[in-house]
Amino acid sequence: MNFKINKPQVVHEVFDDEVVVVNLDTGNYYSLDGVGALIWRCLEAGSSTSEIVHTVNESYEGNEALIERAVNELVGELQQETLISASDGIAQTNGTESQDSSDVATSGAKVPFKTPVLTRFTDMQELLLLDPVHDVDATGWPSAKPGIVTGD
Amino acid sequence: MSFVSAGVQSPGTKAFIHTAYEAFQQTRQTVGLPIERYFNVAGFVVRLQFAGTELLSVIVPALVHLEVKPCQNPALTICIWDSVSTGTMMPAPLWAPEDYAARGEVRGQSDARYHTAYVRHSGLLSLIDLEQNLAIYWVRDASELPSYETSAPLRTTLNWWLSKRNCQLVHAAAVGTAEGGVLMVGKSGSGKSNTALTCLLSPLQIASDDFCIVTADETPTVYTLYNTAKTHAVDLPRVPFLQHHVSNPDQLNHDKAIYFLYQSFPEKLIASFPLRAILIPRVTGQSNTFLTQATPGAVLMALAPTTLLLLPDARSEALKAMGTITKQMPCYYLELGTETSQIPGVIASLLA
Numbered sequence: 001m002n003f004k005i006n007k008p009q010v011v012h013e014v015f016d017d018e019v020v021v022v023n024l025d026t027g028n029y030y031s032l033d034g035v036g037a038l039i040w041r042c043l044e045a046g047s048s049t050s051e052i053v054h055t056v057n058e059s060y061e062g063n064e065a066l067i068e069r070a071v072n073e074l075v076g077e078l079q080q081e082t083l084i085s086a087s088d089g090i091a092q093t094n095g096t097e098s099q100d101s102s103d104v105a106t107s108g109a110k111v112p113f114k115t116p117v118l119t120r121f122t123d124m125q126e127l128l129l130l131d132p133v134h135d136v137d138a139t140g141w142p143s144a145k146p147g148i149v150t151g152d
Numbered sequence: 153m154s155f156v157s158a159g160v161q162s163p164g165t166k167a168f169i170h171t172a173y174e175a176f177q178q179t180r181q182t183v184g185l186p187i188e189r190y191f192n193v194a195g196f197v198v199r200l201q202f203a204g205t206e207l208l209s210v211i212v213p214a215l216v217h218l219e220v221k222p223c224q225n226p227a228l229t230i231c232i233w234d235s236v237s238t239g240t241m242m243p244a245p246l247w248a249p250e251d252y253a254a255r256g257e258v259r260g261q262s263d264a265r266y267h268t269a270y271v272r273h274s275g276l277l278s279l280i281d282l283e284q285n286l287a288i289y290w291v292r293d294a295s296e297l298p299s300y301e302t303s304a305p306l307r308t309t310l311n312w313w314l315s316k317r318n319c320q321l322v323h324a325a326a327v328g329t330a331e332g333g334v335l336m337v338g339k340s341g342s343g344k345s346n347t348a349l350t351c352l353l354s355p356l357q358i359a360s361d362d363f364c365i366v367t368a369d370e371t372p373t374v375y376t377l378y379n380t381a382k383t384h385a386v387d388l389p390r391v392p393f394l395q396h397h398v399s400n401p402d403q404l405n406h407d408k409a410i411y412f413l414y415q416s417f418p419e420k421l422i423a424s425f426p427l428r429a430i431l432i433p434r435v436t437g438q439s440n441t442f443l444t445q446a447t448p449g450a451v452l453m454a455l456a457p458t459t460l461l462l463l464p465d466a467r468s469e470a471l472k473a474m475g476t477i478t479k480q481m482p483c484y485y486l487e488l489g490t491e492t493s494q495i496p497g498v499i500a501s502l503l504a
Contacts, residue, residue, distance in 0.1 A: 011468040013456070013475035018449030020475075022457050024467065025254065029457040031449060121453075124339060127461040128254035129272055140244025141292065142252065142272045 002048045003075065004087035014041060021083055027125040028081070035060060036116030039074055043084055049075055062113025074116045081120065164246045165266040169279045171243045172288045176231040179203040179240045190226060191218040193310060194319050194365045194375040194424075199226035206237035206294045211305040213399075214378040217414040217421055228285045228313050230306060236293040242277065245270075256308070256464040267312045269464035274298055278308045278464075282316055299400065299407050303380040304363050310377070311463045311470075319365050319375070320473040323459040326359035326374045327351045327496075332428035332503050333359065333374060335366070336486065337455040343433035343488055345382055347495055349391050354496030357422035358413065368473035372427040372480065379414040379421055390492065428503055430455070430478060431486040441489040441498045448475075451483040 005012065012021040019037045021030040032040050035056060042052040052075075053068045060067065078084045133142045180186050180203040187202040189212060197220060202208055211232065212219075235241055251259040252270060261268035269278045275292035287309045291297060311321040325336040325348035333356075336344040345361050352358065359374050361381035367373045381394075385404040388395055397416035398409045413421055432446055432454045456474050460466045484502070488495065 008467050011460070011471045013452055013471050015447070015449050015452075015475075015479065018447060020449055020452045020456060020471075022460055022471065024460060027254070027457075027461055029453065031453055033449065121457070124457050124461050127458070129252075129256070133249040133252045133272060136249055139241060139292075141242070141275065142249065142270070 002046055002087045003043050003079075003084045004046070005044060005084055006082060010083050012040070012044075014044070023081070023083060026082075027122070027128045029121050029124065030081070030083070031119045031121075032116065034114055034116065035070070036074060036118060039071060039116060040078075043075070043078070046087070056113070059110060060113035061110040066115075067113055070113075070115045074118060077118050081118070165261045165263070165268060165279075166281075168243075168246050168261075168268075169266065169281050169286075169288060172277075172279060172290065173231065173286065175240065175242055176201075176203055176233055176288065176290075179233050179238050182240060183238050188222060190220050190222050191215050192220045193218060193377065194314060194317075194367075196227040196314075196317070197223050198310075199223075199229045201229060201231050203231070203233035204238045206234050207232050207289075207291070210294060210297055210302050213412050213414075214303055214305055214380045216412075217376070217379040217418070228287065230287040230289055230309055232289045234291045234294045236295070242290050242292070255461060262465050267465050269308050274301065276301070278312075280309055280312050282313065285313070287313070299403065299410060303382055303410050304378050307363055307377075307462075308464050311466060314365060315466070315470060315473070318368055318473075320368050320470060320477070321363055321377070321459070321463060322366050322455060322474065322477075323363055323462055324366075324455060325361050326364045326376075326425075327356045327499060328359070328374070328422065328425045328428070328503060329355070329357060330422065330425055333357075333422075333425040334428060334499060334502065335364075335374065335430045335455075336433050337430060337451060338432055339454070339458045341384075342454070343435055346387055346390055346492075347433045347486065347488065349381055349383065349394065350492050351496045351499070352391075352413075352417055352420050353393065353493075354500065356496050356500060357420050358417075359422050359425065361413075366427060366477055368476045370480070372477045373424055374427050375424045376421060379412055381411045381413055382408040383411075384408055427477070427481060429482040429484060431484050431499070433486045433488055436487045436489060438487070439489050439491050441491065441494040442487050443484040443498060443502060444487055446483040446485045448478045448481075448483055450485075451481075452478050 009025040010023050019032040019040045053071050056067050137143050183204045189200045191198050256269040256271050258268040265283050267280050274296045277290045279288040325344040327348050338344050348361050359376040364377050365375040397411045400410050430451045
């Protein structure tokens with residue numbers, strides 16, 4: 001199965017070994033590093049889970065079954081956080097066919113595998129107005145909601 | 153002002169901004185007090201046109217250090233008015249209640265040319281036509297505007313416009329000298345304001361306490377935007393030299409203390425400097441202040457979410473701009489000690 005990043009509400013920036021992800025709809029933001037960053041880059045490239053497992057096995061030294069389970073668990077977690085969703089196999093980066101996942105594999109000698117961790121931060125939800133507008137006044141504009149403060 | 157142009161993607165937005173602009177012109181005629189002020193924002197002259205005087209005291213004080221003489225061809229014009237003091241109405245919106253989104257965007261009313269945002273709790277509407285370089289800033293009742301609108305006015309509009317000019321508004325403090333300076337990043341309450349204010353008693357100058365502009369190019373430059381500074385009331389003892397400069401002493405039971413540095417420390421403001429490093433302030437509880445290495449990812453985590461969530465319609469391009477800036481810079485944690493007098497020296501040593 002292939003996946004796509006849920007753009008435009010999910011935005012991300014990739015560094016060498018780190019990824020920062022922000023869900024603009026929920027206000028939650030996330031970090032991934034090491035194996036997790038590699039898996040995210042594979043997802044961005046449109047790789048399937050089997051391709052991702054292969055890429056991780058090429059880059060990290062570890063039990064293959066453990067790696068497969070870790071990849072599936074992280075992908076599931078990313079879906080649960082609505083950061084990615086199943087796709088038809090078309091890569092999102094440029095609208096072309098999915099890239100060879102080896103494109104994002106790390107170079108050099110294998111390093112020991114560490115189970116990837118998606119670190120989630122929820123401390124900025126307060127900056128959003130998540131409750132929907134139901135009522136407008138006679139002028140057609142939403143009624144003011146005193147007590148709710150966004151900003152800094 | 154003509155609104156005839158090619159490439160219109162949101163006819164509803166075009167129609168509404170046209171209607172809003174007509175409402176502004178009508179209000180100006182009705183009120184009979186046309187006021188124009190001009191400001192140099194990151195090298196661009198921005199004209200603020202006011203209908204009525206009510207919003208002058210809300211918007212101008214934070215920008216007054218950037219004021220310039222009137223010019224014939226400003227790069228951007230922002231039309232500003234409120235309904236309550238002028239006794240005029242804003243036409244009803246063309247969108248539905250369910251179109252108001254969490255960051256203030258109005259769904260379906262933004263594209264490459266137009267942006268629309270409405271802050272529900274204060275009744276503040278921002279519109280921009282990026283082809284015409286024309287923006288609308290309307291609020292139903294100026295008294296409903298929160299204090300952060302006084303300390304950081306027009307930031308939604310300015311970010312929409314500046315982001316098309318390779319400039320990114322960032323939620324960060326900035327201190328340095330003409331030779332170079334640092335950004336200090338982190339969410340509200342992370343210590344960046346207090347850290348910046350400790351520099352008032354040092355040779356370092358301040359470009360920003362909260363929001364500034366950074367160019368996203370090979371040599372990132374920081375530009376000042378607001379001359380305001382803020383502290384929590386409980387932090388006032390840490391900045392005793394500012395105690396007599398609080399602009400809102402009657403609001404400290406429910407709001408931050410706001411200072412206009414242009415009034416109290418004009419010589420400490422700096423218009424711009426080359427960016428040399430990015431710091432994440434971190435309170436340690438130890439006595440000394442020192443620097444430790446941070447990763448670009450950690451810096452972006454401290455900078456990007458808070459910036460993005462405070463700026464309607466800021467999306468992947470804004471994150472990319474912040475990533476571009478971060479990747480080029482040395483990144484450190486500024487491990488804040490209790491001896492706050494050490495802080496400016498640690499920053500100055502980094503810049504030396």
